[in-house]
Amino acid sequence: MKAIVVHEGGEVSKGATPRSGVKRGVSIVDFILRIVAALCTLGGALAMGTTRETLPFATQFVKFRAEFNNIPTFVFFVISNSIACVYLVLSLALSFFHILRTTAVKSRILLVFLDTVMFGLLTTGASAAAAIVYVAHYGNSSANWFPFCQQYNNFCQRISGSLIGSFIAIVLFMILILLSAISISKH
Amino acid sequence: MKAIVVHEGGEVSKGATPRSGVKRGVSIVDFILRIVAALCTLGGALAMGTTRETLPFATQFVKFRAEFNNIPTFVFFVISNSIACVYLVLSLALSFFHILRTTAVKSRILLVFLDTVMFGLLTTGASAAAAIVYVAHYGNSSANWFPFCQQYNNFCQRISGSLIGSFIAIVLFMILILLSAISISKH
Incomplete structure (x- = not known):
């Protein structure tokens, strides 16, 4: 990937115009937001x-124990967050490259696409987990699903809290996609 | 919005270059994909x-009846899909404008951002509903949630099927965002 991008950047002259200053600023914000989101x-x-x-x-036979991996949706939440985290760390390389080469365009389009896919993955994991957390808190009388948060109080507080980080990252992804679109428009 | 864009488009000469042909093609695909997604x-x-x-x-006192609005997540699914549908129909106007004026950039950036927000909303609704459908099918023995699909078979088939349309629209949104990024890069 990098070889293509360096080649592409190499075609353009290195003029320090105000426009490239704006793009560098946007790229630096992009870099910082990626660290926060990660x-x-x-x-x-x-x-x-x-x-x-x-x-x-x-009781003699039953221990009352709740673990996050009793519920497949929470396992998916952990997996999707981990994948998004690894992606964000890896994307820092490309983001750093954009700070140096403000003229690169194809790599920015690639980044918008990958960001969109990761945004989708993270949103899927977080909102699926949120749906289950909602049922855990309030239950559903029609389906006879009992709200287990009444017993496992600490467990529920913890899983509800873990959603917050994920939803902040989702908002940051939206901003990242917008910033990339602005950067691409200024080439 | 339109006034700004027309003004912006007016600045640029109307040369029928191959590049504007590519952009017009992309805009037409964008328009068609929006109709399909809607x-x-x-x-x-x-x-x-x-x-x-x-x-x-x-029984004498109980009628066994399942409705989608017994489960709040399904209500949210209907709302998020309806909002996305209305948005997609409204965005056709902007998409059509882009077929006519291939040089517009700001309105494309606006469209990328709105697409991203709607993509997030639709993904949230669909994956939350999918999480509940999963529990409805398989239940969860740890939480003592009983899979009600064993009784309400038709109900479950119908709600599972309704997810398909939503997930196709999610994939189309990803393609729309990518197409917009490519269009913006060619201005």
Whole structure:
């Protein structure tokens, strides 16, 4: 990938116009937002992935224990957040390259597309988890689904909290896509 | 909005270069994809919103009846699909404008941003509904959530099917964002 991009950047003259200053500024903001978003997804994945609670009472045969991986949707949440986090860290290389070469265009289009796919993946994981957390809190009387948050209180607080990081990252992804579109328009 | 864009388009000469031909082609594909996506979201919303099933047996006091609005997540699914459908129909105007004026840039950036927001909304609705449909099919033994699809079979087939339209529209949104980024890069 990089070879193509360097070649492309090489075609254009290195004039330090005000426009390239604006683009460099946008690229720096892009770089910082990616770091913040990576931390948010990492926090979300860790908070969810380390959540377990054992109730302080048990019968002879049953221990009352809740773990995040009892619910497949929460496992998917951890996976989607982890993938998004790894992607964001890897994309820092391309983002840094855009700070140096403000004229690169094809790599920016690639970044918009990958950002969109990752935005979709992260949104899918977070909103699926949110739907389950909602049922865990309020249950559903029509379907006879009991709200288990009434017993596993700490567990529920923790999984609800882990959604926050993910949703902040989702908002940051929207801003990243907008910034990329603005950058592309100024080439 | 339109006034700004027309003004902006007016600055540029009307040369029928091959580049503007490519952009016009991209704009036409954009227009067609929006119509398809609008139909998909409309289909999803209608299929979900008209789903109800009454089981062919009842006690003296209880009628066994399932409606989509027993589950708040399905109501949200219908709302998000309806909003996306209305947005897609309205955005046809801007898309048509881009077929006529291939040089407009600001309106394309606006469209990328709005597309991203709507893509997020639609993904949220569809994946939250998918998470609930999954529990409806397979239940969750840890949480003692019973899979109600074992009784309400038609109901479940219908709600599962309504997700398909929504997920097709999500993929189309990704393509729309990519096409817009390519169009912006060619100005």
